[in-house]
Amino acid sequence: MSLLDIYLQKNGKKRYDVFKETGISQQMLSSVNKxxxxxxxxxxxxAIAKTVEKNEGMVLDELLQLEKENAYFEVHNTEDLLTAFDNKETYIVIKGDYKNEMEMLAKSQLSETETLGLELGSAGTITILAEAIYQLANLFSNxxxxxxxxxxxxxxxxIKKINEDEFLLYLRQLDY
Incomplete structure (x- = not known):
């Protein structure tokens, strides 16, 4: 989980803002993020306190509270989603208008039962074949x-629908 990114996101900032404001290296912020x-x-x-314009004690308290809550990364647009993927977030909550855009992708995924049926029926070869077809289609996609x-x-x-306004994305490997 990238606690720093989640905290900065809740305060309307990014790691780049911390770098720009304080000069603290982006490599250091990236390592701290993990x-x-x-x-x-x-x-x-x-540096974080200066960027979000709060005192150090408040920042530390809020970070500790977020860590305790095990907060999820919230996504409101494509840029946020790509950041979440780059950070390899375990849990991602898609909110607001962007949820409607992501609904199409959610509908394109097979259910757990459908996936299990295909994999069992094909002795697992369907997964390899599906990946090959996907990569080929992606190569010629515009x-x-x-x-x-x-x-x-x-x-x-x-992808799991939380409510009418939110989707939860969680890594498939967490089910195993």
């Missing part, structure tokens, strides 16, 4: 790079 809050340095907390990346990455996730 760690627990207890391992954040004072310098990092100060979709833009972002759309291809989204379609490719979303295949790693299961």
């Amino acid at each position: 760690k627990n809050v207890s391992s954040y340095s004072v310098k990092t907390i100060q 979709k833009d790079h972002e759309q291809k990346k989204i379609e490719s990455q979303i295949r790693r996730y299961k």
Whole structure:
């Protein structure tokens, strides 16, 4: 889970904003993003606090609360979704108007029962054949790079409807 990205997102900022505001390297922010809050340095907390215009104690408290809640990465547009995929987020919540756009992709996925039936009926070879067909179709597709990346990455996730306004994406490997 990328706790730093989730925290910054909730405050309307990105890691780049922290870099621009404080000069703290993006490589350092990337490595911090994968760690627990207890391992954040004072310098990092100060940089985050300056960027979100809060005091260090409040930032630390809010980060610890987020860590305790096990917060999900929220997606409101294509850029957020690509960031979530780049961060290899375990859980992604798609909200707002973007949920309607993602509904088409959700409808294109087979249900668990359908997938299991196909795999059992074909002794597993359907998975290999389906991947080959997908890659071939993707090669000749005229979709833009972002759309291809989204379609490719979303295949790693299961889509679950939370309510009328939200979808939850979670990694397929979590079911095993």
